Amino acid sequence: MPDLSHLLLAVLQALLLLAAAPLVSGMSRVVRAKMHTRHGPGLLQDYRDLFKLMQRQDVRPPSAGPVFRTMPIIMMACMLVIATGTPILTRFSPISACGDLITTIYLFALARFFFALSGIDSGSSFAGIGASRELTMGVLVEPVMMLALFMAALLAGSTDLGAIGAAVASGRVHSLTAVIVAGLAFAFAVYIELGKLPYDMAEAEQELQEGPLTEYSGPSLALLKWSLSLKQVVVIAWFVGVFLPFGSSLDLSVGGVLLGLVAFAVKLVLIFLAVGIVENSVSRTRFRLTPQHSWLGVGIASLSFVFYLVGL
Amino acid sequence: MTATTETRIGQPYLAALRKKLPHAVLEERWQTDDQVTVTVKLGSLPEAVATLYYEHDGWLSTMVGNDERSLNGCFALYYVLSMEGAQKCHVIVHALVSADDLEFPSVTPKVPAAVWYEREVRDMFGLRPVGLPDERRLVLPDDWPDGLYPLRKDSMDYRFRPEPTADNETYKFVNDSKVETTVVPLGPLHITSDEPGHFRLFVDGETIVDADYRMFYVHRGMEKLAETRMGYNEVTFLADRVCGICGYAHSVAYASSVENALGIRVPDRAQAIRAILLETERMHSHLLNLGLVCHFTGFDTGFMQFFRVREKAMTLAEMLTGSRKTYAINLIGGVRRDILGEQRLTTLKLIGELRAEVKRLIDILVSTPNFEGRVKGVGLLDPQVARDYSPVGPVVRGSGHRRDTRADHAFAGYKLIDMPVHTQAGCDILSRTLVRIAEFFDSIAIIEKLLEDTPTGPILTEDFAYKPYKFALGYTEAPRGEDMHWSMTGDNQKLYRWRCRASTYNNWPVLRYMLRGNTVSDAPLIVGSIDPCYSCTDRVTIVDVNKARSKTIAYKEMERYCRERTDSPLK
Numbered sequence: 083m084p085d086l087s088h089l090l091l092a093v094l095q096a097l098l099l100l101a102a103a104p105l106v107s108g109m110s111r112v113v114r115a116k117m118h119t120r121h122g123p124g125l126l127q128d129y130r131d132l133f134k135l136m137q138r139q140d141v142r143p144p145s146a147g148p149v150f151r152t153m154p155i156i157m158m159a160c161m162l163v164i165a166t167g168t169p170i171l172t173r174f175s176p177i178s179a180c181g182d183l184i185t186t187i188y189l190f191a192l193a194r195f196f197f198a199l200s201g202i203d204s205g206s207s208f209a210g211i212g213a214s215r216e217l218t219m220g221v222l223v224e225p226v227m228m229l230a231l232f233m234a235a236l237l238a239g240s241t242d243l244g245a246i247g248a249a250v251a252s253g254r255v256h257s258l259t260a261v262i263v264a265g266l267a268f269a270f271a272v273y274i275e276l277g278k279l280p281y282d283m284a285e286a287e288q289e290l291q292e293g294p295l296t297e298y299s300g301p302s303l304a305l306l307k308w309s310l311s312l313k314q315v316v317v318i319a320w321f322v323g324v325f326l327p328f329g330s331s332l333d334l335s336v337g338g339v340l341l342g343l344v345a346f347a348v349k350l351v352l353i354f355l356a357v358g359i360v361e362n363s364v365s366r367t368r369f370r371l372t373p374q375h376s377w378l379g380v381g382i383a384s385l386s387f388v389f390y391l392v393g394l
Numbered sequence: 395m396t397a398t399t400e401t402r403i404g405q406p407y408l409a410a411l412r413k414k415l416p417h418a419v420l421e422e423r424w425q426t427d428d429q430v431t432v433t434v435k436l437g438s439l440p441e442a443v444a445t446l447y448y449e450h451d452g453w454l455s456t457m458v459g460n461d462e463r464s465l466n467g468c469f470a471l472y473y474v475l476s477m478e479g480a481q482k483c484h485v486i487v488h489a490l491v492s493a494d495d496l497e498f499p500s501v502t503p504k505v506p507a508a509v510w511y512e513r514e515v516r517d518m519f520g521l522r523p524v525g526l527p528d529e530r531r532l533v534l535p536d537d538w539p540d541g542l543y544p545l546r547k548d549s550m551d552y553r554f555r556p557e558p559t560a561d562n563e564t565y566k567f568v569n570d571s572k573v574e575t576t577v578v579p580l581g582p583l584h585i586t587s588d589e590p591g592h593f594r595l596f597v598d599g600e601t602i603v604d605a606d607y608r609m610f611y612v613h614r615g616m617e618k619l620a621e622t623r624m625g626y627n628e629v630t631f632l633a634d635r636v637c638g639i640c641g642y643a644h645s646v647a648y649a650s651s652v653e654n655a656l657g658i659r660v661p662d663r664a665q666a667i668r669a670i671l672l673e674t675e676r677m678h679s680h681l682l683n684l685g686l687v688c689h690f691t692g693f694d695t696g697f698m699q700f701f702r703v704r705e706k707a708m709t710l711a712e713m714l715t716g717s718r719k720t721y722a723i724n725l726i727g728g729v730r731r732d733i734l735g736e737q738r739l740t741t742l743k744l745i746g747e748l749r750a751e752v753k754r755l756i757d758i759l760v761s762t763p764n765f766e767g768r769v770k771g772v773g774l775l776d777p778q779v780a781r782d783y784s785p786v787g788p789v790v791r792g793s794g795h796r797r798d799t800r801a802d803h804a805f806a807g808y809k810l811i812d813m814p815v816h817t818q819a820g821c822d823i824l825s826r827t828l829v830r831i832a833e834f835f836d837s838i839a840i841i842e843k844l845l846e847d848t849p850t851g852p853i854l855t856e857d858f859a860y861k862p863y864k865f866a867l868g869y870t871e872a873p874r875g876e877d878m879h880w881s882m883t884g885d886n887q888k889l890y891r892w893r894c895r896a897s898t899y900n901n902w903p904v905l906r907y908m909l910r911g912n913t914v915s916d917a918p919l920i921v922g923s924i925d926p927c928y929s930c931t932d933r934v935t936i937v938d939v940n941k942a943r944s945k946t947i948a949y950k951e952m953e954r955y956c957r958e959r960t961d962s963p964l965k
Contacts, residue, residue, distance in 0.1 A: 117695045118698035119698060119699065211914060363762065363763075364764060366693075366764075366768070368764075368915070368916070369915050
């Protein structure tokens, strides 16, 4: 049972991610503009966008049902719950019940399920295609994620994200090569999960008019956009917490947590810069070819299992 | 007339036609050395067109309907064939349609390329093509009253608007698929095209089984406008505005149609300047399309970079013509602005920079990960389909056919140079893109060549008089392909008839075949690969845009279809 200070930390880090998410997506836009040789919007543009959308009228298609209405809230809630459990500022998970890797994977799957369902519920054919793509992507990505994380769990002897992270950071693992290879596979899966080019299949603007987002407007679009950028940050935090936990605090001391915050921010910015460069120098993959790409991920993750067996 | 018997090109075609259909040919009239109008009996019209088309390497360039009741009591049809066999010329098959029964035998069953023209002439003149397989309206909106034919001379005055007759879109989209499909509507307004056009994709999962589309949402009634309100020289400026990208090609085509009709000899220097400006236009148009190819594949960085470089081509246009678009340069008989020595030097400097920068960008584009995967083997245009439908420009050249008006029927300054023609055999988007890339570098070479030894002399001749009821063709190779204009002078200092056919008009009918078998996600890319120009196509009749547009979108129907979707995309 977590005590009060753990709970406080969990809420604090979830709110922190929520507040920082538009900043991070704003940074992606700045990088994008630089790559385009454009002036582009400022760093805070996404806050302005959200503020503007919040004041707008919420228009729904007449055929849309309760799923369409509640999806942005469910999405946001799922992401916040994951954010409370992920080891972000500390080496351990603040609420270990939420910090289990199986729970986390299923919370992501829940969000994905409702995201896809709302696309079908909206009645727009573009949203419908986007929804079926979203589910297909889930089928393709989740095995890679599972396999890679289970490898790490196997190596660390626990499915708790904090425990895995701690084991990785201290080097107390059965096979270092296996960890690195599993980390690579997981990084690949996480990249697809970010929904960035070349894998932004469901929200492909030119192909599907942003898929499931097509029919949303006003506050619910704001909430959805916010959740999607929060999802990107959470996914990165998840990766960092498990495979790159270096610099996070070992205890609950204020100084340690602050230092952990700085370390996390630096890692986040570096990763998003790298992602920004990748996403702006490629074309979108043809949707039919995506399975070939995800097989690569499965291959890498399996390789990690081989290394584990060999014990290298 | 400059035409003399000895120098006339294309006489073997006429001999062959007379031999095949001994009693059909009534009369031949030569407009220039390489343009001849053959009058045939109405009953032999399909046979005559099909003979020239399939047996003598003819391609259908345009078809002109004309209300000649005040001249000879009949309606007239002119099927313009671009002969690209041993002798390169234009043969125009002409037939008169009686004003009493208004019927003519449809050419479409023999030559599919005629389908859009015959649908259009049915809308505009009320002539009935007997045997036309597709009898839907092409140009007129659904709420246009029956029995009102805009291009007839006794039609409603252009200052009035007819009352709309229907509230809903009644257009039937054709779906030839054998399996159950769902409908994905692309448009009338879609995120990747800034102009309205309504595509219906009939899909099974994500695979397009069939497609249909309708254009002409934004008709501007330019032909009627020119015939009722404008003098000859004003129409050159109107023709500039047919297209926002390749308007100068239309202006040159129109001017040369009148020049051909009246036998005006345009000074060589003016011809060279026209060619230089046409190539300037081609450069910025091709850079636009290369950028858009990047955009449609999600590679926005490439899009932005191509647009950055394209700015140099716009600067060039501004320096040479005074506006960023190559506007307002033509007059009948020549051009309005000369290229001075200093401008020549600046031009050479600018195109040198363009060559280097575009080369770098092309290298980046070709080496971009998964770019080739997106465009290779996508949007295949079968060479036989291309042969049947007479598409033009990079679309037809990407399918292995050597068609380029600049080489086949050299006009303006292209008579002074050797024109290379680039073809690719891949039939896909990659091929079309590679053709455009090669043509971009050709444009630079052509401008350099023409600036190097520009003919000297005047740039405009005014030594001519307008004579009534003379007609001829004028043509250019616009960036998107051949533009074909047909003009007939009138007796009131206005055109009796102006028929303007933009390049994209010939490319739309084949799009259906290019879309089949691809995925929904590739649809915008495929549409983009013909470099479509909606406004060029949408130019013919007077439509109250607001009334027609406000009631057409049947979203309820789309939603109903959408819920019927059964199959998942990946199997």
